[in-house]
Amino acid sequence: MHQLEQLKAFTTVVADTGNFLQLAQFAPRDATTNPSLILKAVQSSDYAPLLKDTVAQHKGWPLDEIVDEVLVRFGLEILKVVPGRVSTEVDARLSFDTAATIARAQRIIGLYEAAGIGRDRVLIKIASTWEGIQAARALEQQGIHCNLTLLFSFCQAVACGDAGVQLISPFVGRIYDWYKKSAGAAWDEAASAGVNDPGVKSVAQIYTFYKKFGIATEVMGASFRNIGQIQALAGCDLLTISPDLLAQLQATEAPLQRALDADVARQAELQRVSFDEAGFRFALNQDAMATEKLAEGIRLFAIDAGKLDQIIESL
Structure with missing residues (x-):
């Protein structure tokens, strides 16, 4: 049995792609998208007609509304292939605006609902800034489930758990x-x-803390560079994996052992911690890696969102 099938015995496998034509061969339960993946997809000949058709149907609409229509159109196509959930991202340029993030998330979920998709099949992706986490807190209370992304530090994970978000995506x-x-x-x-990989250690720490203290937020390891990182997190609630690495797992026959175990985590000697806004900002500031990667991630997603805007405006 290849390692992708073995992994599915421990962990929910999620495909990290906007390429829905490629999904079926890996049989993931869920799929995640982001501005960079959507931008990559719409620039390929396979998906250009879908983009043009969506833009044509909404000619003359405000640009941000057309963008959301495009994102949801991709999500709807993905949901024809996966049995579970799709993650659709709020514009990264709203990462420090709680009210605007809530409004955009509500609009995205409304588009899915208008297409007959229930809230249980959609996760709204939001950057794990303080403002994004507070937006997610409010959205979860409205029954709109969130996937908090660009998560690099323990304090971000703790704040997400305290906010009752559905799922986090720590970036390995x-x-x-x-x-x-x-x-x-x-x-x-x-x-x-x-297990000594710094990204793997970060996810393992978060997973152990959540399981130890009964925090219901799902942990979905993301952003993998090699299958060794995936193997070292077998047993995590979910792992979102690119098609290239899914194919590598499919081509690997060696036995795969469970690496993370909730029962073991519950025995860990840990102290419960929490962060108010000031504590969160200071803890994040003290983590140079997380501070730099969060800022960089928002910048890069914002650049790609801008490029998608330009493509749509050119049609």
């Missing part, structure tokens, strides 16, 4: 990237692999 690969770049010539790949 981008944490690994930062530590590798920071170490420079001193980086030892072998010594920093598997």
Whole structure:
């Protein structure tokens, strides 16, 4: 049995792609998208007609409304392939505006509902800023479930759990990237692999804390650079994996062991912690990696959102 099938025994497998034509071969339960993945998809000949058709149907509408129509159109196509949920992202340029994030999330969920899709099949992706987490708190109280993304630090995870969000996406690969770049010539790949990978350690810490204290928020490891990171997180609630790495897992036959276990986590010696706004901002500030990667992630998603705007305006 290949490792993708073995992984599914421990963990819900999610496909990290806007390429819905590629999804069926991996049989994921859920799928996630982001502005960069959607931008990549609409620039391919396979998806250009879908973009043009959606834009044509809404000619003359405000640009931000057309963008949401495009994002939801992709989500609807993905939901024809996966049996579970799709994650659709709020514009990253709203990452520090709680009220605007809530309004955009409500509009996105309204578009799905108008297309006959229930709230249980959609996760609204929001950056894990303080403002984004408070938006998610309010949305969850309205029955709109959220996926808090660009999550790099323990304090972000704790605040998300306290806010009652449905799911978080801690970014394994981008944490690994930062530590590798920071170490420079001193980086030892072998010594920093598997359970010693800094991104893997971050997710394992969050998973253990959530399970220890009965926090219901789902943990979905994201942004992987190699299958070793995935193997080291087998047993995590969910893992969202790119098609390239899904294919590698499918081609690997070696036995796969469970790495994270809720029963083991519940035995851990841990203190319960919580953060108010000032405490959150200070804890995030003290973590240079998380501060830099959160800011960079928002910038990059905002750039790609702007590029998508330009493509839509050109049609």
